Amino acid sequence: MTNNELVVRSGAVERRYGFDGVFGEETSQKEVYNSVVSPLIDCIIAGYNCTVFAYGQTGTGKTYTMIGDRIDTLEDVSVGMIPRSASHLFDELERIDSKIEHTVRVSFIEIYNEEVRDLLTGGGTTVKIYDDPENRGSVCVKGVKEATVFTVQEVNELLQVGLAERQTTSTNVNRQSSRSHSIFTLSVVTRELTVEGDELIKVGKLYLVDLAGSENIGRSGSTEMRAREAGNINKSLLTLGKVIKALAQKAQHEARPRPA
Template sequence: MEGERSNENLDWQDDPHIGLIPRSISQLFDTLKNQDKRFSISVSFLELYNEEAYDLLSPVADTTRLKIFDDAQRKGSVIVNGLQEIDVKSKDAIYEILRQGSLKRQTAATLINACSSRSHTIFSITIHIKETTPSGEELLKIGKLNLVDLAGSENIGRSGALDKRAREA
């Protein structure tokens, strides 16, 4: 997501080295803006840390573990009970949500990286598009884009990871 940058400097708009998530957000909004269709977008931000799930967009600073279930009604889908989904209207709103969520992410210093991500994250963007067919029928199309950032895999000897950090690696 941020590459080698620390979580303290998340200015994606002017960064020529921005990652896949900010680029995807920009492309998505630019594409939707140029179409003559009504749409809405919502986002969620899930952290997986030491085999537990956490909501990076939760308005409270707690660390309540989320429960993940298979969706019995839709094969291959999962439900994350309690995960916040926030409606957004612009790229800037998503960038700010991404920035705030990234600041809550589990990070730690190692000998190799001053701000090493210790967790996996899934930033999900759900899009609802309303279209009207030539016959006047209204259609609702729903799509979901899951953007995954995997925690770094480190050489324990080179990174100096001990105890808790060694288990994370």
């Protein structure tokens, strides 16, 4: 392991895996937040889209990292990335120029067996994902509830509503949260007048994703339902891996100096 690269050799085959950093088991939620998520808040206010994924085996702390053990208080050391992001976002918005208007919205969905469910509508309405016709390479979730929020407490209440919905369904169909992916989105729209008097609107989103447990890959289990679940998790995580690899390669390619 050298220069932020892990080299795995198996016979003649060598694979290299790059990484930006590693946190030890003693690392606090605050340290993880400050190092990984905090820099993204300014980016979303500036109109960029950013994503944070929690990936790993069941029981390794994905949900703990993203949400924490308690969401009724921001004082607890266990408070996760989602409540910390919301709190930080409202603090930053309070600090920026008062001439800039802003609106913050949240949505919370889960993807289970290729089906997308809205966790904020009560009863978990099924919604559809499709390619965004106005923004090439981007997707829209049609009909998803986007709740406007004014305080971090409201964000945490909605988080609780969504988690309760996720819990109810998982009990009903005898599955666990680890078999679905959940995506909590914080959207911020800012509006300001330029010196020329034009209205400048920026829309930024922070996607906070708690992925299904990766150990489901290859374990089809005995029932047809488990086999379908494992197949879908396998397919979605593999596709995600390919997309991230392609994006990283594209970034490297674009950063390479080109001949004049």
